[in-house]
Amino acid sequence: xxxxxxxxxxxxxxxxxxxxxxxxxxxxxxxxxxxxxxxxxxxxxxxxxxxxxxxxxxxxxxxxxxxxxxxxxxxxxxxxxxxxxxxxxxxxxxxxxxxxxxxxxxxxxxxxxxxxxxxxxxxxxxxxxxxxxxxxxxxxxxxxxxxxxxxxxxxxxxxxxxxxxxxxxxxxxxxxxxxxxxxxxxxxxxxxxxxxxxxxxxxxxxxxxxxxxxxxxxxxxxxxxxxxxxxxxxxxxxxxxxxxxxxxxxxxxxxxxxxxxxxxxxxxxxxxxxxxxxxxxxxxxxxxxxxxxxxxxxxxxxxxxxxxxxxxxxxxxxxxxxxxxxxxxxxxxxxxxxxxxxxx
Numbered sequence: 001x002x003x004x005x006x007x008x009x010x011x012x013x014x015x016x017x018x019x020x021x022x023x024x025x026x027x028x029x030x031x032x033x034x035x036x037x038x039x040x041x042x043x044x045x046x047x048x049x050x051x052x053x054x055x056x057x058x059x060x061x062x063x064x065x066x067x068x069x070x071x072x073x074x075x076x077x078x079x080x081x082x083x084x085x086x087x088x089x090x091x092x093x094x095x096x097x098x099x100x101x102x103x104x105x106x107x108x109x110x111x112x113x114x115x116x117x118x119x120x121x122x123x124x125x126x127x128x129x130x131x132x133x134x135x136x137x138x139x140x141x142x143x144x145x146x147x148x149x150x151x152x153x154x155x156x157x158x159x160x161x162x163x164x165x166x167x168x169x170x171x172x173x174x175x176x177x178x179x180x181x182x183x184x185x186x187x188x189x190x191x192x193x194x195x196x197x198x199x200x201x202x203x204x205x206x207x208x209x210x211x212x213x214x215x216x217x218x219x220x221x222x223x224x225x226x227x228x229x230x231x232x233x234x235x236x237x238x239x240x241x242x243x244x245x246x247x248x249x250x251x252x253x254x255x256x257x258x259x260x261x262x263x264x265x266x267x268x269x270x271x272x273x274x275x276x277x278x279x280x281x282x283x284x285x286x287x288x289x290x291x292x293x294x295x296x297x298x299x300x301x302x303x304x305x306x307x308x309x310x311x312x313x314x315x316x317x318x319x320x321x322x323x324x325x326x327x328x329x330x331x332x333x334x335x336x337x338x339x340x341x342x343x344x
Contacts, residue, residue, distance in 0.1 A: 004035070004073055008127035011325050013051050014061050019326045027122065027130040029076035034133045036088060038322075040149045041124045042067030043332040043340040045178060046268055050118070051329055054270040058118045065342075066092035066117030067152045068124030069145055072136070079133035088136040089151045090124060092116035093292055108159075108292045125325060125342060137298050146312035147305045149341055154301040154310055155293035157183035157241075160266045161191055162297065163290050164239045168192035171233040173256050175220065176243035177205035179315060179339045180266055182212055184241045189213050190309055193239075197232045199225060199252075202335065212314060220248075226255040237261050245269040251276070259283040266290050315339045 008026045013019055029035045044067055050058040068090040072082050082088065095102045095110035102110050116131055117123035139148045157180055161167065172193045174181050177200035188196050198209035199220040206217035216232035218225055229252075230236055238261055240253040245267030253263045254276060263285060280287065304310045317337040320328035325342055332340040 004128070009322060010063060010127070011065065011123065011125035011322070012061055012063055017051060017053055017060065019051065019329055021323065021325065024126075026128045029074055029079070029130045031077045032079055032132055032134070033076040033130045034072050034079050034082055034088070034136060035074040035128060035130050036068075036070040036090075036136070037073045037128050038065070038068060038070045038124055038126060038344050039087075040069045040145050040344070041065045041342045042149055042153060043328055043342065044153065045180065046118060048329060048333045049268060049270060052333070055118075055268065056270065062119050063121070063123035063126070064117055065124030065126065065129075066090065066115065067149065068092075068117065068129075069139070069149045069151075070124070070129075073128070075133065076130075082133050082136060082138070087139040087148065089139055089148055089298075090116060090131060091135045091137060091293070091295065091298060092118070092124075092152070094120065094132065094135065105294075108294055125322065127322075127344060137295075137302075140302065140306065143302070143305055146316060150305060150310060150312060150315060150339070151298060151301045152293075153179055153339065154183050154187075154304065155297040156180060156266065156290075157187045158300045158304070159293040159297040160184060160241060160264050160290035161187040162300075163288055164241070164262055164264050166191075167239065169194045170238035171235060172196045173229050173233065173237040173240045173253070174198045174209075174214075174243060175240065175249045175253055176200060176267060177202070177209040177217075178243065181241070181243035182209060182315065182338065183310065184243060184266065185209055185212055185214055186310055187304070188239075188241070190304065195233055197229050197237075199229060204336075208314075208338065220252075226252050229256050239264065241266050243267045245273075246271075247273045254279060254285055254287075257285050260285070262286040262288055264288045264290050316341055319343055
């Protein structure tokens with residue numbers, strides 16, 4: 001077996017909001033940890049928000065990379081659930097395991113939550129990283145790397161769809177046709193939604209949503225976008241997934257859900273918004289936040305990828321070597337791509 005080097009590359013977002021590659025020592029796994037060699041890392045919308053200083057929960061500087069696929073290269077004492085040489089994907093939530101939420105099985109809402117690659121000491125955009133072995137999921141041999149790198153981003157929409165409740169026979173609106181919105185569309189259709197309408201300001205993204213099975217698409221910039229969505233659905237939306245989470249989309253989502261609908265906030269807001277609380281109360285609208293995922297969401301994502309319900313070519317539109325990470329972030333921020341990945 002090839003010996004692990006002692007030095008490696010690591011991406012850092014500096015206080016000047018620059019992306020730099022540092023040379024640092026390879027970390028050593030302690031008890032319960034694994035040393036993982038990165039194969040592929042995805043650039044998430046959270047990353048593009050954070051690199052521009054617009055993410056509410058990621059302090060700068062930070063080491064990015066929470067959508068990460070790699071290979072186990074060493075194990076600390078007690079990390080016997082894994083094997084050296086095994087391909088793994090990171091579940092980046094780092095719970096305390098002892099608080100009220102963790103004990104209730106909601107470790108994604110841990111009272112003391114840390115998040116690998118988002119304000120944590122390490123991120124996956126590095127040649128190597130260490131992380132608790134219980135935050136790693138084995139990748140089935142039937143999934144190649146292009147499939148496997150989608151497990152983490154797909155788990156967020158899977159979780160949101162699960163929180164919305166049964167979608168069988170229901171009408172659904174999805175606001176935003178980026179990576180998360182398109183994956184919400186796919187998951188909603190898989191779970192039996194009777195009709196799904198997708199909105200976006202970009203024509204190319206609306207076309208992609210239509211190609212992935214949306215029953216109708218609507219230009220989100222239209223002044224009558226709400227009426228257009230309701231008309232395309234034939235009624236109000238039973239569930240609206242807001243994958244943008246800005247003032248305009250939140251206002252639209254609530255209007256589409258009138259009456260008795262559910263609005264699931266999936267996108268990460270960059271600022272506070274106001275809501276028409278009188279309407280929310282009087283028309284019995286449920287507003288549901290959706291935060292990351294749980295292990296069962298990872299398993300469903302793996303199942304969807306194995307079944308071919310989600311296909312890499314529909315989502316991965318650009319890839320860059322790690323040395324070109326600044327170009328990768330620029331591409332992801334441009335709005336011209338769905339999913340940008342970085343490879344070792």
